[in-house]
Amino acid sequence: MKPNTILAALMLLSGSTQVWAAPAPVSEAANNPTPGSIEQRIAQLERMMKTRNLLQIELQQQLNLLQDEVSQVRGVTEEQSYKLEKVLQRQRELYQEIENRVSKVYDQSNTASATAVNPADASQALSNDLSENEAYDRAVALIMQDKRYDAAIPEFQSFLTTFPNSVYIPNAHYWLGQLLSIKNDDNNALVHFKKVVEQFPDSNKRPDAMLKLGALYEKLEKTDLAKQILNTLISEYPSTTAAKLATERLAKI
Structure with a gap:
């Protein structure tokens, strides 16, 4: 064999070896991912799950x-x-x-008089008779200080008999009406309240006596009389506390 022929054969053998050793196509590598890329995706999913769990815990804490x-x-x-x-x-x-017991709070410093009057009217509501004042004060003290309501009743009754012309007469009738109401002696209580209303138009106790009359009439189921006296009270003494209470009572009748 000629030397040139031998040389050509060797070159062909060498070229075929290089072709057989060529790398696989790119598309084939893509279909077979490396282990490293799968681990990265798993790690990313784990991070996402962890973040979501943390958010859920935070929301639960806020809730x-x-x-x-x-x-x-x-x-x-x-x-x-x-x-x-x-x-x-x-x-x-x-x-x-x-x-049930008293119609007003007596806040005057001189409790001896114990009459619910304005200071401007004091000269007209006080007596110059010392024994008269003492008798009235003693009866009132049984109510305001001692709370001996039963004992106060005969004291006021005696006062009405002993001092029939006293300036305290309307107050005494009013207190008797109050005390008898406490004892549920409604008919006799009515008598005393009516005397204040009918016989003493200038008395400061008159609006309160009218309110008490209305309450007693309602209690005795004399509704028409109750409405009548309460409406009169509101008409004649519109700015008083008694009138306000009368308005409330009328709304419930």
Whole structure:
């Protein structure tokens, strides 16, 4: 064999070897991903799950805080409502006690007179007779200081007999009406309240006596008389506390 022929054969063999050792196409590599890329995707998913779990925990904590705040607000509201109801109940009890026993709070420094009059009218409501003042003061003290209501009744009755022309006569009738009302002696209480209303038009006790009359008439189921006296009270003494109470009572009849 010629040398040139041998050389050509060797070159062909060398070229075929290089072709057989060529790398695989790019598309084939894409269909078979490396282990490193799968691990990265798994790690990314884990991070996403972890982030979502953290957000859920944070939202749950915020929800728990809101629920606690709502519970606290509800508790405060219920407590305030309870306290308010207790205050209102106490006010009703105090009003009932005043309604049953006395018509006004006597806040004058001179409790000896114990008459609910304005300072400007004091000269017309006080007597110059020392024994008369003492008798009246003693009867009033049994109510205002000693709370001896049963004992006060004969004291006022004796006062009416002993001092028939006293300036305290309308007050004495009014107190007797109050005391007899406490004892549920409604008919005799009516007599004394009516005397204040009918015989003493200038007395400062007249509007209160009218209010008491209305209450007694209502209690005795004399509704027409109750409405009549209460409307008269409102008409004649519109700016008084008695008139306001009469308005409230009329609304319930």
